[in-house]
Amino acid sequence: MKQTVNIVGKLVFTIVLLAILYAYAMFQGGFVSWFLFYGMLPFLIYMIGVLLYPISKWDVHRTFSKHMFQSGDSLSVDVYIERKFPFPLYYCVIEEYVPETLNRVGTKSEGYQYMNNPDALRKAKRIKRVAFPWFKRSIQFKYQIPHLPRGEHHFHSVRVKTGDFFGFVTKQAYYTVPGRVLVYPHKRDVSMTKRVNSFDEGAAPSYSQTKRDTTVVTGVREYAPGDRFSWIDWKTSAKKNAMMTKEFEQQKSSDVLLVLDATESPDEKRIAFEGSVELTASIIQSYKRREAQLAFLVLGSEHKFFPFTKSNVSFDGMNQYLSRVEPDGKTTFAESLLKQQQGLPNHLIVMIVTRNLTPSLKTSVIRLKQKHARVVFFYIEAKEQISGEQRQLLRELEVSGVVVNVLSEAEMTQAKFEVST
Structure with missing residues (x-):
């Protein structure tokens, strides 16, 4: 409404100015007065044309180089403007309203x-x-956004502004051009110094012979087709005068529960939170490659749980959720973790990724360790921000049998994560 009133006011002023110049030339006469009138006439007519030209009728659309990225990638955007009537425009200022999430x-x-x-x-x-279209029907505007941050980014509108040669008459229009890009967390290889699989952990036995352990012998039996030559018990075979094969303890698969702290931190630790998400995504990718069974739990304003699975579809769902997750929630991570312990099965391998460490969280993790076979604790924080109290809490966790990994700048800037499990 304000813009319409402004345009009408400038249109009336331009027409009145034109009428004044004409009246001056008619009554004054002479070369100077008529030269002034005819010299200003093209500019005044152009001003009126700009004021009457409907730029809000233009067709504006946007295309992206692609719609899914990883954090740190670059986005290429093309903005296209199509107009039916090629009215001569001296300039156009095209502005893209970038989502705040890209700041x-x-x-x-x-x-x-x-x-x-x-x-x-x-x-x-x-x-x-700034573009100079003149009589062109099509205007193309290209730009790039480097170093995309993780998240779901929604583009909404484009503003176009134009005017006359002197800047006396200006017009602008806003175009709703929706668009969306999804940026996944960056993933790195994870080097684990200890195998996650063990005999006493997990509930589902593995029947694959390639996963059978050959160090714990539980008995002997008669040879069966498919048994390896190295499994033959020669002493027992000689005594019984028959081919006898060693029986080995059946290995169980490792059921791993990965827990991410997505609660709101008293002190903003944005980069540490992004590191938590990146480490979590990298661990999920590692288990996806080895086709191991993994469950994923996010504790924040909402509790999101992905049940135990080996399915690639479920792993992709975890990654999609990680691309959008933001720190939120008034309940502390220690309280949320303590509440979740009651519903968890026993003897899991629990991996906890957090950027906060408090005495209450230490207590919750130790209680978790008493219930489960192994607890791995990942603490992501800037080296200078780790206080003496927090170092003492980390030592107490280690004494309680928790595997502790502290990842600060030196560890987070490596090409791959090197952790202990």
Whole structure:
């Protein structure tokens, strides 16, 4: 409404100015007065044409180079403007309204050197270009957004502004152009110093002969087709005068529960949270490759649980959720973890990824250790932010049998995660 009133006011002023110049030329006469009138006439008519030209009728659309990325990738965007009537326009200012979610810098491993200074990876993005279309029916506007941050980013509108040569008359229009890109967390290889599979952990036995352990012998039996030559018990075969094969303890698969702390932190630890998500996504990818059974639990404003699975579809669902998860929730991670313990089966391998460490969380993790075969604790924090109290809590966790991994700038900037399990 305000813009309409402004256009009408300028239109009336331009017509009145034209009438004044004409009246001046008619009554004054002479070369100067008529030269002034005819010299200003093309500009005044052009001003009126700009005011009457309906730029809101233009067709504006946007295309992306692709719609799914990993954190740190670059996005290429093409904005196309089509108009039916080629009215001569001296200039057009095209501005893309970038989502606020893109006002962060998404990096890969090298970005974690700024864990102690999160502001270093904040950067407001403003996309604006000037085009000189004149009689062109089509205007194309290209730009790039480097270092995409993780998340789901929604584009909404484009603003186009134009005017006359002198800037006296200006018009602008807003176009709703929806668009969406999804940025997954960056994934790295994970080097685990200890195999997760063990005999006493998990509930589902593995019947694959390639996973059978050949160090714990439980008995002997007669040879059967398919048994390996190295399994033959020669002493027993000689005594019984028959081919006898060793019986081995059946190995059980490792049931791993991965828990991510997505609660809101008292002190903003944005880069540490992104590191938590990246480590979690990398662990999920590692178990997907080895076709191992994994469950995933996110504790934040909502509790999201992905049950035990080996399905690639379920693993993809975990990654999609990780691309959108944000720290939220007033309940502390220690309280949420304590509530979830009651519903968990016994003798799991529990992996906890967090950026917060408090005495209450230490107590919850130790209680979890008493119920489960193994607990692996990943603590992501800037080195300078780890206090003496937190170091003492980490030592107490280690004494209680919890496998502790502290990942600060030195560990997070490596090409792959090297952790103990």
